[in-house]
Amino acid sequence: PKGKVLDQPVELLDLYPTLLSLTGEKDHSKLDGKSLLPFMQGKNNSSTYAKSLVFHYDPKTKSDVMGQTLIHKYWRYTDWGKGEKGSELYIRKNDPFEFVNRIQEKSFLNLKVDAQKTIQSGPIPKPGESNRPRALLEPGMVTN
Numbered sequence: 001p002k003g004k005v006l007d008q009p010v011e012l013l014d015l016y017p018t019l020l021s022l023t024g025e026k027d028h029s030k031l032d033g034k035s036l037l038p039f040m041q042g043k044n045n046s047s048t049y050a051k052s053l054v055f056h057y058d059p060k061t062k063s064d065v066m067g068q069t070l071i072h073k074y075w076r077y078t079d080w081g082k083g084e085k086g087s088e089l090y091i092r093k094n095d096p097f098e099f100v101n102r103i104q105e106k107s108f109l110n111l112k113v114d115a116q117k118t119i120q121s122g123p124i125p126k127p128g129e130s131n132r133p134r135a136l137l138e139p140g141m142v143t144n
Contacts, residue, residue, distance in 0.1 A: 004042075008039060008073075009071040009072060009073055010036055010039075011033060011071070013033035014033040014034055014035070014036050015033070015036075016031060016033060017031050017033045017034055017035040017036075018035045018036040018037055018040075020035070021035040021036075021037040022037065066080075066081060067079060067080040067081070067085075068119045070115050070118055070119060072092075073092070073093075074091065074092055074093040075089065075090060075091050075092055075093070075111065076088070076089070076090045076092055076098060077089050077111075077112070077115035077116075077119075079115075079116065079119055083116070087103050087112070087116075088101050088103055089101065089102045089103040089108055089111065089112055089115070090102065091108075
């Protein structure tokens, strides 16, 4: 709605489906991201997270590590390799640049468990080759 600020987490990859929605295109099934048009029209959406599939290239193992991220307006949780490669929890409200990983702090155990359950409860997106992020192969080299 005009003049209203929403605190719903969104991602840059939501921009393209939004632009398509504004042109009248309705089929976004092959795109990552979700149209923000419902928010712009003032329609309520009960989702409180932006959920992403991310890749990180591990130079030690020379392989991609798949991660899943939940972004809430106050925190971000990332689970690498289904938790086997580590996890991250940043309290964005107090640490907006995400410098301090709080995953080991007992005071955030319930938040960590809830975030893990949320990630495990949803379907895992399957990225195609064309939309996989580029992986650093050697210092200074990026694949096309």
